[in-house]
Amino acid sequence: MSVTTATPSPQLFRPDHRPADALRPIRITPHYVAMAEGSVLMESGNTRVLCNATIEQGVPGWLRNSGRGWVTAEYGMLPRATLTRTARESERGKVGGRTHEIQRLIGRSLRSVVDMKALGERTIILDCDVLQADGGTRTAAITGACVALALALGKLVKAGTLKTSPLKQMVAATSVGIVDGNVLLDLAYEEDSRAAVDMNVVMLANGGLVETQATAEHDSYTRAQLGQMLDFAEKGIHELLAAQLATLKDAI
Amino acid sequence: MSVTTATPSPQLFRPDHRPADALRPIRITPHYVAMAEGSVLMESGNTRVLCNATIEQGVPGWLRNSGRGWVTAEYGMLPRATLTRTARESERGKVGGRTHEIQRLIGRSLRSVVDMKALGERTIILDCDVLQADGGTRTAAITGACVALALALGKLVKAGTLKTSPLKQMVAATSVGIVDGNVLLDLAYEEDSRAAVDMNVVMLANGGLVETQATAEHDSYTRAQLGQMLDFAEKGIHELLAAQLATLKDAI
């Protein structure tokens, strides 16, 4: 299973001198916003995503009287999260394709860890708003939203509304890519913009995969490279899962 | 100048035991976002507004070839800035009336302190996004946006792009209202929702007024009450102007 992908000394090529398989520094601030049922400011290097969980009574029409709940997500980017200002989607009057794609990914990922029967006919909305964008905003959103979700569900159990928590396990996500022939974990914006292949991996605490999306815009990749990217991603996600747990322990 | 408005011991009726003519604690964090030309996190009690200034080349069509610049503002509220979740305007496909009204107010207020000739054919956009809303978001946005504007223009001067700063003076704003017959400065959400009269005042550093808007939904007010509200507002704005200056001194 020899891979032609080079593995050079990473100090030479990553802007922040990280090893190829290292995450950026993680900071998860719980209870960032007092108004939400669950709130987390998720920081991964310079990427900063505010993740708020809302629990509402009722479910969308197609689930009514099913006894089952629903989890969905919305994703937004403040105009100056980016180096050049991005026009507001509210001003343009429509949600763009990229936003749609991302919020569908976040929603699916979080649904994979919630027992909808145990949740009952409630809807959880995870609002993920990017305050500052430096690559990996969608995976940071998933990782942070899961903590916000855990906090919100914890409150429901504490309040006696639910006996058992509908959260089956934690889920976290990271990005990985191929830049100049090197597989790199957790791409920052500058690396991401030069990447030949960009991959997002969403993984459960038990190691099960829920999403793997590997995209090549300018080039293609081999199955061996796909394997190495998955190796790096699994390593990173284990660290993210540990950071989530540490946050939750402190927060409760 | 006898006013029938009562001035009871404020400790009795304000939720946070503030005197009737006291502001909430102010915190102005400069450079909150690294991407923007000017960035400020403006906090007034639990109200938290992120104000980012963008400077773009060019002006709207009606100013082209006039040699004059333009200043405008956009205002947004994250879904969970509020106690119950507010649907995103991007999802609803249109900007609401309240948002329009507020961003027009912010834009006018900031235009009053910029020398458009000195700015030249550039457009400054002030994005004011509410992370947490506890009353007074529009006045906090004006006060914070003026600091972000000063930081952004300071960079242009420092970079030699402009010789003299187009910022003529600082501007700040606060709210004042009548609750249970008492004039109160800087209403928090709980007070605001019970107010018979709600007033926003925007004032320059030289004491000139640029906006005074006093609105009664359920009742009406006298000219004497209008006078007392202006007295309180002026006192508060002097403190806000001092806080702005302190921030700018530290930041530069």
Place this chain on the structure above:
Amino acid sequence: MSVTTATPSPQLFRPDHRPADALRPIRITPHYVAMAEGSVLMESGNTRVLCNATIEQGVPGWLRNSGRGWVTAEYGMLPRATLTRTARESERGKVGGRTHEIQRLIGRSLRSVVDMKALGERTIILDCDVLQADGGTRTAAITGACVALALALGKLVKAGTLKTSPLKQMVAATSVGIVDGNVLLDLAYEEDSRAAVDMNVVMLANGGLVETQATAEHDSYTRAQLGQMLDFAEKGIHELLAAQLATLKDAI
């Protein structure tokens, strides 16, 4: 209370040679449209606003089963109300910020004179459509809409649907501004476009103020100037209230 504002002989500078504190000629034509419950063509100089009141059963969701009614307003401008044609908001697919701001002002003003308990769970919509615009369209809309409202409520009482009229008193509005250092009442378009300060005042028949909005785009104003503007506005509104009453006496 010395004011630095000059009070020159107004004949010298107003296009129509009005005194500084004089309204333009008012004409209020009741029953202009046969289809509406209350209808008024409000003319103030060349400004012509058609105000129609509709009474519908039911209230918005948040008032259901409260036993209380609701009053709201919509404002529109025909494309050729203005010297150069304005594109229709229906064609652009959205209601603009200025329209939103104005219709919110009209709605609040009219709500201040209606006893919502006495109205019961009914909604009154005031449609204010500008046929010709020569300044002061929003204040003409308020003044005219109050007459249309009175006519519509009068019909409900006459028909025995309501025993007592929910209209507590009349409300009227005018604009006032500072042009070339002079305070002027009831600005026409040409004056308005040159004004340094523009103020709208909404006042009840009993002298109570419900809205005062004073805006400076290019300059600022002192509290003394604010006082003189209020003096002029009060004088004008007393004349408007008299004209409303005369119309209602004739109409019923």
Place this chain on the structure above:
Amino acid sequence: MSVTTATPSPQLFRPDHRPADALRPIRITPHYVAMAEGSVLMESGNTRVLCNATIEQGVPGWLRNSGRGWVTAEYGMLPRATLTRTARESERGKVGGRTHEIQRLIGRSLRSVVDMKALGERTIILDCDVLQADGGTRTAAITGACVALALALGKLVKAGTLKTSPLKQMVAATSVGIVDGNVLLDLAYEEDSRAAVDMNVVMLANGGLVETQATAEHDSYTRAQLGQMLDFAEKGIHELLAAQLATLKDAI
């Protein structure tokens, strides 16, 4: 040419006792709005349509550099033109199918009488806004808009901008229908709502037909009935053409 359609004594069945082949009273008020290049208030019985003509430099993209002009129309209905209030299209965020259909008809009709070469690269927009609707608003709009167009083009000739008028001849329109088996000219709303067949006819001063649209919702019609409807329509349009000319003679 025996027609099975009955021709009873019309006094028996028309609400206003008109003969079957009679128009309602016509009133054409020129210069209704001072701001527009051409303006007419067109009244046909209780139907009242404000028709304003705007002349703008330039043409739509597909005509640029063709040396030819363009004529288009927009149609709107104020919310209380109708007995029960109609929601604004600007609030709904889109122009409805009925509006689209009508403004396309008005545009085509007016284009048929303008020499586009003589007009040159100018666009004429005819805004037709219904203040009160009692049937036949689209045909009243065509008849009124042609007068507004004539007034606007007259000004261009008078000002020396154009040497010869691009208006080749007048055009007018009326409706005709079959109600209870009777062919009736110029249906009022009450008649129109009961009509089995509804027809709009647009005819030039020289008798040429430019639009004939006969629609049966619940039934069908024979060619003989189509013929009788055309007879009535031609009679009515001759009277409308005379009224247009009389207005223009007075107006100039």
Place this chain on the structure above:
Amino acid sequence: MSVTTATPSPQLFRPDHRPADALRPIRITPHYVAMAEGSVLMESGNTRVLCNATIEQGVPGWLRNSGRGWVTAEYGMLPRATLTRTARESERGKVGGRTHEIQRLIGRSLRSVVDMKALGERTIILDCDVLQADGGTRTAAITGACVALALALGKLVKAGTLKTSPLKQMVAATSVGIVDGNVLLDLAYEEDSRAAVDMNVVMLANGGLVETQATAEHDSYTRAQLGQMLDFAEKGIHELLAAQLATLKDAI
């Protein structure tokens, strides 16, 4: 009945050498799509329209509890149905005027042949999507949609849901026009784009007319020409009605 319209040997001027009063080849493929209750691919020369009938429970609000059904239509054009690509209406965010006009025509035409009492509170939606456009798409849509409707209603009768078919008779449509002074039946795109007059005729199997729309953009037409256009249209529609019946006989 002497007509000044010339009737030259048609071989000289029609691109496909058809006689002036001849239809293009018709092909009606039933059951084109398996998912719909009724489905037809309607081809008229190179014009290809996919007509699908959907039967849904329930009716629009204004018909609820009336015991009556409703029939409506939607019309779309694939981007490359035309020689140069047409932008999608979904991307532009609104349905255009032409689309609105056409789908209203299709809906009215099909409603004329359905007994709404017999249908009961059901809604039939006829989706007419143009795969390839070579003139006459709206009339092909009507002709094809009626077959799809017959197939769908046939299924309801066969399933025992309805005892008697609500389809009273068939309806079909064609276009006719005047090109270079000649009346021509069933215009292809190239002819249509040069036509001085364009007419659509919708006729029932019993010969009753339900829609006649004759439009002149650049010119006008006489009543004699209108008569000749109707003669040609009636001839064509008789052939279309025969083709519809042949299809239905084979399909059932």
Place this chain on the structure above:
Amino acid sequence: MSVTTATPSPQLFRPDHRPADALRPIRITPHYVAMAEGSVLMESGNTRVLCNATIEQGVPGWLRNSGRGWVTAEYGMLPRATLTRTARESERGKVGGRTHEIQRLIGRSLRSVVDMKALGERTIILDCDVLQADGGTRTAAITGACVALALALGKLVKAGTLKTSPLKQMVAATSVGIVDGNVLLDLAYEEDSRAAVDMNVVMLANGGLVETQATAEHDSYTRAQLGQMLDFAEKGIHELLAAQLATLKDAI
């Protein structure tokens, strides 16, 4: 590399008795629409997608004067492509999230095989419209669009506009999933709706991967299962690539 995934005799569980690793019957009809530069009707079992390629001069703003071309895609679904009717996105006024996600995937996939330098400043739009949907519409769209693209580019070369074809190689796609613990190739709708994991694979003729997206809604998957899904997908795509080539050979 022992996989716990069962591989039972597939005849027992696939509705059409296909082996687990078999594609549905493929039919690729070139030149389906005469108007487009390249046109293909792609059928995969009952899934039917019309793929049309348009070549336009010019590129989006950010590529202007770069000498490089652009390839993009739009995806649509006719209302009755599905068993229950889906509302048109044009009527709802916005493009949905699923549509956005799919057309971004198609666009990226096709861009991977085009040499943008060789294309020059031209834009190719691939319209993929689903006439009938039975699972796998997005992968059928990619496979069909690549043939339409090849046909369109072939015309440019034949016409002498381009010397060398900008198409570097073919690309094709298929879906694969896990149903009841079994990995299955090319899921039909019934299988897809029961799948625990759904994967789309896009692969180049040279075996390079350009997109792999594996999604678990209700469950998760192991790396071994991911491997088996890739094995099946590669087998299927080799067959699709062969079918594409056969079509192109016949078509040219």
